[in-house]
Amino acid sequence: MKSYFDLKGQVAVVTGCSTGLGVQMAKALANQGAAIVAIARRQELIDAVAKDIHNEYGVETLAVRCDITDTNAVNEAVDKIVAKFGRIDILINNAGTGAVAPAEDITDEQFNGELNVDLGGTFKMSRAVAKKAMIGAKYGRIINIASMYGMVGNKVAPCSPYHAAKGGVVNLTRGLAAEWGKYGINVNAICPGYFYSPLTKETLDSDFFQNNAKTMIPLSRYGNEGELDSAAIFLASPSSSYVTGVILPVDGGYTSM
Numbered sequence: 001m002k003s004y005f006d007l008k009g010q011v012a013v014v015t016g017c018s019t020g021l022g023v024q025m026a027k028a029l030a031n032q033g034a035a036i037v038a039i040a041r042r043q044e045l046i047d048a049v050a051k052d053i054h055n056e057y058g059v060e061t062l063a064v065r066c067d068i069t070d071t072n073a074v075n076e077a078v079d080k081i082v083a084k085f086g087r088i089d090i091l092i093n094n095a096g097t098g099a100v101a102p103a104e105d106i107t108d109e110q111f112n113g114e115l116n117v118d119l120g121g122t123f124k125m126s127r128a129v130a131k132k133a134m135i136g137a138k139y140g141r142i143i144n145i146a147s148m149y150g151m152v153g154n155k156v157a158p159c160s161p162y163h164a165a166k167g168g169v170v171n172l173t174r175g176l177a178a179e180w181g182k183y184g185i186n187v188n189a190i191c192p193g194y195f196y197s198p199l200t201k202e203t204l205d206s207d208f209f210q211n212n213a214k215t216m217i218p219l220s221r222y223g224n225e226g227e228l229d230s231a232a233i234f235l236a237s238p239s240s241s242y243v244t245g246v247i248l249p250v251d252g253g254y255t256s257m
Contacts (some may be wrong), residue, residue: 005237008033011085012236015068015125016095018045020197021145021228025092028229029236030057034090037062037081060085068095068121078128088133090236093122093169094145103160111161118165119172126176130185140185143235144173148193148251156212166191170247177245186244188235193251195223218253 012029016022017038026036030053038046038053038061046063054061062084066077081088097117099110122144134140149159150166173189180187194213196204203209204222214220231250234240249255 004239005032005233007090007233007237010089011035011037011081011087012090012092013037013039013081013088013125013129014092014094015039015066015121016145017049018042020199021192021195022092022094023049024225024229025094025232027053027057028226028233029090029092030059030061032233032237033059034236035060035062035085037064037085037088039064039066039068039077040095041065041067068125069116071124074124074128075132078125078132082133087137088129089137089139090141090143091125091129092143092145092232092236093125095121096145096147096165098159098162100157100159100162102158106161111164114161114165115168118162119168122169123172126172126187130176130180130183134185135180135183138184140180140183141236141240142176142185142187143232144169144187144189146170146173146189146191146247148191148249148255150189151191151247151249151255156209173247174245181244186235186240188240188244188246188248190228190231190235191247191249191251191255192228193217193223193249193254195228196225213252216254216257217251218256221252223250223252 012034014026018040038049040046043065050061050063064077146169147166150170177187
Protein backbone atom coordinates (compact mmCIF):
# COMPACT_ATOMS: atom_id res chain seq x y z
CA MET A 1 0.00 0.00 0.00
CA LYS A 2 1.41 3.37 -1.01
CA SER A 3 1.59 6.10 1.61
CA TYR A 4 1.13 9.23 -0.47
CA PHE A 5 2.13 11.75 2.16
CA ASP A 6 4.91 9.98 4.06
CA LEU A 7 7.66 12.47 5.01
CA LYS A 8 9.94 10.17 7.01
CA GLY A 9 13.60 11.02 6.52
CA GLN A 10 12.82 14.55 5.37
CA VAL A 11 13.72 17.81 7.11
CA ALA A 12 11.19 20.63 7.25
CA VAL A 13 12.01 24.22 8.22
CA VAL A 14 9.09 26.37 9.40
CA THR A 15 9.51 30.10 10.04
CA GLY A 16 7.20 31.97 12.37
CA CYS A 17 7.04 28.72 14.31
CA SER A 18 6.51 30.11 17.80
CA THR A 19 2.70 30.33 17.80
CA GLY A 20 -0.43 29.91 15.71
CA LEU A 21 -0.53 28.53 12.18
CA GLY A 22 3.23 27.95 12.03
CA VAL A 23 3.11 25.55 14.96
CA GLN A 24 0.01 23.83 13.56
CA MET A 25 1.70 23.21 10.19
CA ALA A 26 4.92 22.05 11.87
CA LYS A 27 2.91 19.50 13.87
CA ALA A 28 1.11 18.36 10.72
CA LEU A 29 4.45 17.64 8.99
CA ALA A 30 5.82 15.97 12.12
CA ASN A 31 2.75 13.74 12.14
CA GLN A 32 3.86 12.53 8.69
CA GLY A 33 7.36 11.78 10.02
CA ALA A 34 9.38 14.87 9.06
CA ALA A 35 12.09 16.26 11.31
CA ILE A 36 11.15 19.82 12.27
CA VAL A 37 13.26 22.96 12.53
CA ALA A 38 11.34 25.75 14.29
CA ILE A 39 12.50 29.26 13.42
CA ALA A 40 11.38 32.50 15.08
CA ARG A 41 12.86 35.42 16.99
CA ARG A 42 11.97 34.33 20.55
CA GLN A 43 14.23 31.48 21.63
CA GLU A 44 12.19 30.43 24.67
CA LEU A 45 9.06 29.96 22.55
CA ILE A 46 10.67 27.89 19.80
CA ASP A 47 12.53 25.81 22.41
CA ALA A 48 9.16 24.94 23.91
CA VAL A 49 7.63 24.21 20.49
CA ALA A 50 10.53 21.96 19.46
CA LYS A 51 10.37 20.04 22.75
CA ASP A 52 6.59 19.65 22.49
CA ILE A 53 6.77 18.36 18.90
CA HIS A 54 9.55 15.90 19.76
CA ASN A 55 7.65 14.57 22.74
CA GLU A 56 4.35 14.27 20.88
CA TYR A 57 5.53 12.87 17.53
CA GLY A 58 8.93 11.34 18.30
CA VAL A 59 10.68 13.17 15.45
CA GLU A 60 13.99 14.97 15.66
CA THR A 61 13.63 18.72 16.21
CA LEU A 62 15.79 21.82 16.34
CA ALA A 63 15.00 25.38 17.47
CA VAL A 64 16.93 28.13 15.67
CA ARG A 65 16.52 31.76 16.61
CA CYS A 66 16.60 33.97 13.50
CA ASP A 67 15.45 37.38 12.33
CA ILE A 68 14.45 36.60 8.75
CA THR A 69 15.01 40.23 7.67
CA ASP A 70 18.73 39.90 8.52
CA THR A 71 20.61 38.29 5.63
CA ASN A 72 23.59 37.25 7.76
CA ALA A 73 21.33 35.73 10.40
CA VAL A 74 19.41 33.81 7.74
CA ASN A 75 22.60 32.43 6.20
CA GLU A 76 23.94 31.41 9.62
CA ALA A 77 20.65 29.71 10.52
CA VAL A 78 20.59 27.71 7.30
CA ASP A 79 24.24 26.73 7.76
CA LYS A 80 23.42 25.49 11.27
CA ILE A 81 20.51 23.39 9.98
CA VAL A 82 22.54 21.86 7.15
CA ALA A 83 25.42 21.13 9.55
CA LYS A 84 23.08 19.16 11.82
CA PHE A 85 20.85 17.38 9.30
CA GLY A 86 22.83 17.50 6.04
CA ARG A 87 19.71 18.49 4.09
CA ILE A 88 16.61 20.66 3.92
CA ASP A 89 13.73 19.17 1.96
CA ILE A 90 10.85 21.46 2.91
CA LEU A 91 10.66 25.17 3.71
CA ILE A 92 7.48 26.82 4.93
CA ASN A 93 7.82 30.60 4.87
CA ASN A 94 5.20 31.45 7.46
CA ALA A 95 6.70 34.38 9.40
CA GLY A 96 4.80 37.61 8.88
CA THR A 97 3.44 40.76 10.41
CA GLY A 98 0.53 43.10 9.81
CA ALA A 99 0.06 46.86 10.18
CA VAL A 100 -3.62 47.81 10.40
CA ALA A 101 -4.37 51.49 9.83
CA PRO A 102 -5.96 53.69 7.17
CA ALA A 103 -3.64 53.99 4.18
CA GLU A 104 -3.41 57.77 4.56
CA ASP A 105 -2.04 57.32 8.09
CA ILE A 106 0.45 54.49 7.39
CA THR A 107 4.02 55.62 8.07
CA ASP A 108 7.01 54.86 5.87
CA GLU A 109 8.37 52.72 8.70
CA GLN A 110 5.20 50.63 8.82
CA PHE A 111 5.14 50.15 5.06
CA ASN A 112 8.83 49.28 4.80
CA GLY A 113 8.63 47.02 7.84
CA GLU A 114 5.79 45.04 6.29
CA LEU A 115 7.69 44.54 3.04
CA ASN A 116 10.90 43.65 4.85
CA VAL A 117 9.29 40.87 6.89
CA ASP A 118 6.57 39.41 4.69
CA LEU A 119 8.20 39.77 1.28
CA GLY A 120 11.90 40.33 1.94
CA GLY A 121 12.10 37.67 4.64
CA THR A 122 10.34 35.14 2.43
CA PHE A 123 12.83 35.81 -0.36
CA LYS A 124 15.89 35.72 1.91
CA MET A 125 14.92 32.38 3.45
CA SER A 126 14.09 30.89 0.04
CA ARG A 127 17.35 32.13 -1.47
CA ALA A 128 19.51 30.73 1.33
CA VAL A 129 17.76 27.35 1.52
CA ALA A 130 17.77 26.91 -2.25
CA LYS A 131 21.42 27.88 -2.59
CA LYS A 132 22.76 25.95 0.39
CA ALA A 133 20.60 22.81 0.27
CA MET A 134 17.97 22.33 -2.42
CA ILE A 135 19.73 23.19 -5.68
CA GLY A 136 22.57 20.77 -4.95
CA ALA A 137 20.10 18.06 -3.95
CA LYS A 138 18.00 18.68 -7.09
CA TYR A 139 14.93 18.53 -4.84
CA GLY A 140 12.88 20.84 -2.68
CA ARG A 141 9.44 21.95 -1.60
CA ILE A 142 9.02 25.64 -0.75
CA ILE A 143 5.62 26.73 0.57
CA ASN A 144 5.05 30.46 0.97
CA ILE A 145 2.24 31.48 3.31
CA ALA A 146 0.68 34.48 1.60
CA SER A 147 -2.91 35.50 2.34
CA MET A 148 -6.27 35.86 0.63
CA TYR A 149 -5.46 39.56 1.03
CA GLY A 150 -2.58 39.02 -1.37
CA MET A 151 -5.23 38.33 -4.02
CA VAL A 152 -7.97 40.86 -3.20
CA GLY A 153 -8.58 44.09 -1.32
CA ASN A 154 -10.83 44.46 1.72
CA LYS A 155 -13.11 46.93 3.53
CA VAL A 156 -12.98 45.29 6.96
CA ALA A 157 -9.41 45.87 8.17
CA PRO A 158 -7.44 48.61 6.36
CA CYS A 159 -3.97 47.17 5.79
CA SER A 160 -2.60 48.32 2.43
CA PRO A 161 1.04 47.43 3.24
CA TYR A 162 -0.08 43.87 4.05
CA HIS A 163 -1.96 43.63 0.75
CA ALA A 164 1.15 44.87 -1.08
CA ALA A 165 3.54 42.51 0.70
CA LYS A 166 1.37 39.42 0.40
CA GLY A 167 0.61 40.25 -3.24
CA GLY A 168 4.36 40.34 -3.72
CA VAL A 169 4.67 36.92 -2.09
CA VAL A 170 2.07 35.56 -4.53
CA ASN A 171 4.03 36.63 -7.59
CA LEU A 172 7.42 35.90 -6.01
CA THR A 173 6.10 32.34 -5.74
CA ARG A 174 5.44 32.21 -9.47
CA GLY A 175 8.82 33.75 -10.26
CA LEU A 176 10.78 31.29 -8.12
CA ALA A 177 8.74 28.35 -9.41
CA ALA A 178 9.59 29.31 -12.98
CA GLU A 179 13.27 29.81 -12.20
CA TRP A 180 13.95 26.84 -9.93
CA GLY A 181 11.83 24.17 -11.59
CA LYS A 182 14.91 22.97 -13.46
CA TYR A 183 16.46 22.08 -10.08
CA GLY A 184 13.51 19.96 -8.96
CA ILE A 185 12.37 22.65 -6.54
CA ASN A 186 8.61 23.16 -6.41
CA VAL A 187 7.48 26.55 -5.09
CA ASN A 188 3.84 27.11 -4.17
CA ALA A 189 1.82 29.49 -2.02
CA ILE A 190 -1.06 29.00 0.38
CA CYS A 191 -3.40 31.96 0.84
CA PRO A 192 -5.25 31.49 4.13
CA GLY A 193 -8.36 33.37 5.07
CA TYR A 194 -9.20 34.26 8.64
CA PHE A 195 -8.45 31.39 11.05
CA TYR A 196 -9.33 30.94 14.69
CA SER A 197 -6.46 31.14 17.14
CA PRO A 198 -6.17 32.27 20.77
CA LEU A 199 -5.35 35.75 19.45
CA THR A 200 -8.23 36.00 16.94
CA LYS A 201 -11.06 34.12 18.68
CA GLU A 202 -12.60 37.11 20.46
CA THR A 203 -12.48 39.26 17.31
CA LEU A 204 -13.86 36.60 14.98
CA ASP A 205 -16.66 35.72 17.40
CA SER A 206 -17.84 39.35 17.55
CA ASP A 207 -21.20 40.18 15.99
CA PHE A 208 -19.52 42.27 13.27
CA PHE A 209 -17.18 39.50 12.13
CA GLN A 210 -19.84 36.80 12.39
CA ASN A 211 -22.10 38.84 10.12
CA ASN A 212 -19.17 39.46 7.80
CA ALA A 213 -18.58 35.70 7.53
CA LYS A 214 -22.19 35.07 6.56
CA THR A 215 -22.03 37.81 3.92
CA MET A 216 -18.53 37.38 2.47
CA ILE A 217 -17.64 33.69 2.89
CA PRO A 218 -19.51 30.97 0.98
CA LEU A 219 -18.99 28.51 3.86
CA SER A 220 -20.31 31.23 6.23
CA ARG A 221 -17.59 30.70 8.84
CA TYR A 222 -13.92 31.19 9.62
CA GLY A 223 -11.22 28.53 9.50
CA ASN A 224 -10.73 26.16 12.42
CA GLU A 225 -7.49 24.80 13.82
CA GLY A 226 -6.16 22.05 11.56
CA GLU A 227 -7.97 23.11 8.39
CA LEU A 228 -4.71 24.38 6.86
CA ASP A 229 -2.81 21.19 7.62
CA SER A 230 -3.84 19.09 4.62
CA ALA A 231 -2.84 21.81 2.14
CA ALA A 232 0.60 22.09 3.75
CA ILE A 233 1.08 18.31 3.83
CA PHE A 234 0.09 17.93 0.17
CA LEU A 235 2.40 20.70 -1.09
CA ALA A 236 5.27 19.45 1.13
CA SER A 237 5.08 15.86 -0.05
CA PRO A 238 6.82 14.10 -2.93
CA SER A 239 3.32 13.37 -4.27
CA SER A 240 2.95 17.01 -5.35
CA SER A 241 5.81 16.57 -7.83
CA TYR A 242 3.92 18.10 -10.79
CA VAL A 243 2.47 21.03 -8.83
CA THR A 244 4.46 24.26 -8.86
CA GLY A 245 3.71 27.96 -9.12
CA VAL A 246 0.25 27.33 -7.68
CA ILE A 247 -1.58 29.85 -5.49
CA LEU A 248 -3.92 27.87 -3.24
CA PRO A 249 -6.56 29.82 -1.29
CA VAL A 250 -7.75 28.13 1.89
CA ASP A 251 -10.38 30.71 2.73
CA GLY A 252 -13.82 29.10 2.81
CA GLY A 253 -14.41 30.44 -0.68
CA TYR A 254 -13.84 34.12 0.14
CA THR A 255 -11.84 34.80 -3.04
CA SER A 256 -14.34 32.96 -5.23
CA MET A 257 -16.76 35.89 -5.10
